[in-house]
Amino acid sequence: xxxxxxxxxxxxxxxxxxxxxxxxxxxxxxxxxxxxxxxxxxxxxxxxxxxxxxxxxxxxxxxxxxxxxxxxxxxxxxxxxxxxxxxxxxxxxxxxxxxxxxxxxxxxxxxxxxxxxxxxxxxxxxxxxxxxxxxxxxxxxxxxxxxxxxxxxxxxxxxxxxxxxxxxxxxxxxxxxxxxxxxxxxxxxxxxxxxxxxxxxxxxxxxxxxxxxxxxxxxxxxxxxxxxxxxxxxxxxxxxxxxxxxxxxxxxxxxxxxxxxxxxxxxxxxxxxxxxxxxxxxxxxxxxxxxxxxxxxxxxxxxxxxx
Amino acid sequence: xxxxxxxxxxxxxxxxxxxxxxxxxxxxxxxxxxxxxxxxxxxxxxxxxxxxxxxxxxxxxxxxxxxxxxxxxxxxxxxxxxxxxxxxxxxxxxxxxxxxx
Numbered sequence: 001x002x003x004x005x006x007x008x009x010x011x012x013x014x015x016x017x018x019x020x021x022x023x024x025x026x027x028x029x030x031x032x033x034x035x036x037x038x039x040x041x042x043x044x045x046x047x048x049x050x051x052x053x054x055x056x057x058x059x060x061x062x063x064x065x066x067x068x069x070x071x072x073x074x075x076x077x078x079x080x081x082x083x084x085x086x087x088x089x090x091x092x093x094x095x096x097x098x099x100x101x102x103x104x105x106x107x108x109x110x111x112x113x114x115x116x117x118x119x120x121x122x123x124x125x126x127x128x129x130x131x132x133x134x135x136x137x138x139x140x141x142x143x144x145x146x147x148x149x150x151x152x153x154x155x156x157x158x159x160x161x162x163x164x165x166x167x168x169x170x171x172x173x174x175x176x177x178x179x180x181x182x183x184x185x186x187x188x189x190x191x192x193x194x195x196x197x198x199x200x201x202x203x204x205x206x207x208x209x210x211x212x213x214x215x216x217x218x219x220x221x222x223x224x225x226x227x228x229x230x231x232x233x234x235x236x237x238x239x240x241x242x243x244x245x246x247x248x249x250x251x252x253x254x255x256x257x258x259x260x261x262x263x264x265x266x267x268x269x270x271x272x273x274x275x276x277x278x279x280x281x282x283x284x285x286x287x288x289x290x291x292x293x294x295x296x297x298x299x300x301x302x303x304x305x306x307x
Numbered sequence: 308x309x310x311x312x313x314x315x316x317x318x319x320x321x322x323x324x325x326x327x328x329x330x331x332x333x334x335x336x337x338x339x340x341x342x343x344x345x346x347x348x349x350x351x352x353x354x355x356x357x358x359x360x361x362x363x364x365x366x367x368x369x370x371x372x373x374x375x376x377x378x379x380x381x382x383x384x385x386x387x388x389x390x391x392x393x394x395x396x397x398x399x400x401x402x403x404x405x406x407x408x
Contacts, residue, residue, distance in 0.1 A: 053354070055377075056350065056353075056354055058374060058375070058377075059335060059350075059364070059376070059377035060335075060346070060350065061374050062369065062373075062374045062375055062376035062377055063334065063335045063336045063346075063376065063377075065369070065373050065374055066334075066336060066373075066376070067336075075345070075346075076336075076346045077346075078347070079345045079346030079347030079348070079349075079350075080346045080347065080350060082347045083346065083347045083348075083350040083351050084350075086351075087350075087351060087354060090358065
């Protein structure tokens with residue numbers, strides 16, 4: 001059931017990311033499409049074009065509208081859709097680098113989990129391990145795909161990467177003492193740094209871009225980067241310390257867990273928490289950063305009117 | 308720095324089709340039919356040629372209720388590129404001669 005909910009959430013996120021954007025100065029696909037199948041297909045594919053390639057999408061629509069034969073329209077639309085999906089941006093250098101970095105981070109996350117399963121094979125004997133691994137792999141693939149689409153859409157790579165690194169650093173610096181010193185209220189105050197950092201990242205995105213779509217894309221991209229980096233840090237720490245230091249709850253629950261040793265039980269338990277963070281961090285961070293970007297965009301700037 | 312790789316044969320065929328009548332601006336569909344390229348191959352080639360400045364694209368306003376159309380024409384750089392290439396094959400010269408006459 002949990003896997004289904006996560007799958008639906010990730011699918012909804014993918015659909016949201018892949019929806020055709022409205023671009024200023026270029027008539028949107030919806031405005032150009034008479035509404036038949038080939039037009040809708042081309043509209044969706046043209047929506048995935050990088051912003052600097054939007055006129056080529058319009059050129060494809062211009063030709064499609066000259067065709068009356070239904071079979072010819074389908075052939076033309078399918079060909080153009082394939083071309084649009086793979087057409088690289090002119091800013092291919094920074095965008096491709098950012099997409100590759102995200103893919104490498106996702107691969108490293110999968111590698112850490114694979115190493116922990118090889119080192120603690122008893123984890124695989126638990127009934128829910130395989131469904132959890134399937135969801136985990138799907139999430140990593142989805143994050144990589146979303147990041148690739150986002151960097152193609154607009155100038156999000158540099159700001160998104162920097163914001164993502166900063167957000168991950170704040171989560172780690174503010175979050176780890178709270179986890180290890182949970183009983184101290186003073187440390188709990190540190191948690192306030194997390195939403196403040198996300199709001200600041202959103203405000204930075206608003207300063208970099210005048211359009212709401214790009215602000216949201218930067219917020220989402222930085223949230224994905226932060227989520228992957230936090231997972232890498234947390235999972236790396238779990239493997240280095242064999243899940244330790246063990247808290248009272250783990251010591252209490254271990255005898256009834258059926259695991260052969262405390263380290264296997266703790267690694268399994270902590271990796272589960274890390275996977276939850278992999279879902280939670282991007283969702284929470286993206287929501288707060290988008291809010292911060294929206295607030296910052298409404299604040300007047302020197303010499304400009306609020307957008 | 309971006310490297311300029313040699314153009315593929317279909318891309319050179321597109322340039323040659325445009326060079327057959329350099330003053331004439333062509334629609335994408337007509338160009339694709341002439342060089343036997345489907346839309347999935349034609350548009351990436353047109354984008355690549357435009358990025359390298361070998362062809363010029365312009366817009367023709369569409370009739371009422373229809374979107375504008377892209378028109379393509381060989382640029383000066385495209386003409387220089389073609390001139391620097393080896394002479395076209397006998398078959399292409401024949402096609403070009405038939406078209407121009």
